[in-house]
Amino acid sequence: MILAGELAPGDRLPPEKELSERLGLSRSSLREAVKALEVIRVLDVRRGDGTYVTSLEPRLLLEAMSFVVDLHDDQSVLEIFAVRRILEPAAAALAARNADAAALEHLREVVTSVDDATDVEGLVAHDLEFHRGIAESTGNSYLASLIDSLSSHTVRARVWRGITQENAVERTLQEHHAILDAIAADDPDLASALTVVHVSGVEQWLRSAL
The missing domain is CATH 1.20.120.530 (GntR ligand-binding domain-like)
Known part of the structure; x- marks a missing residue:
């Protein structure tokens, strides 16, 4: 979705339930994928707020x-x-x-x-x-x-x-x-x-x- 331009830098990801259904993933698998993308600074997980695409700057x-x-x-x-x-x-x-x-x-x-x-x-x-x-x-x-x-x-x-x-x-x-x-x-x-x-x-x- 990010590569296709559906999610741009700074965009908030859809709710977990909606995203897991769209991608055909269990919620546990989705959480692991989000964790992996957070580690490499593609996603920013903000507790109590949601998950956002980072700026995707080279530095990050x-x-x-x-x-x-x-x-x-x-x-x-x-x-x-x-x-x-x-x-x-x-x-x-x-x-x-x-x-x-x-x-x-x-x-x-x-x-x-x-x-x-x-x-x-x-x-x-x-x-x-x-x-x-x-x-x-x-x-x-x-x-x-x-x-x-x-x-x-x-x-x-x-x-x-x-x-x-x-x-x-x-x-x-x-x-x-x-x-x-x-x-x-x-x-x-x-x-x-x-x-x-x-x-x-x-x-x-x-x-x-x-």
Whole structure:
């Protein structure tokens, strides 16, 4: 019904009895289906009010993937970085083509908000915001949400790296400045290449540490 457009984002589902009869399901089967769709954020069950279709925004629909990613062990983080190494350079290239003045200004503010005195936790927060800003400036909300869901669950590895590896703050800031300069210069190839190096640096360090 949602895919067919009969139920739009924000619409309330028909009463349980009516819906179960229409779909030819027992009420118990219908409840299980509703629970499953609630978990993946397609439906919003409001106790005492009813069940509604969510906004179906990419951010919501990818939350379930974030949860799955978070359950994996440290070795699987390497696979997450491998996926980031594919997606984030593509995002940087798109940002170099599509970022407007406001997006560039925001990224510049993010980059200049930290310095060599920033602690590891501050650097991690900055790093997340920087990569989120690039992804959002692509104009592709699904890509931005996908990258954000992957990046947010690599925080542990980033903190670990920052604590144990020398010059992590200085190197990260230099790489961020270089990526931003390439985006601002409308150079998608350079932005992509620099991002590959940036993500691969963490990936290679993590691989050796594990």
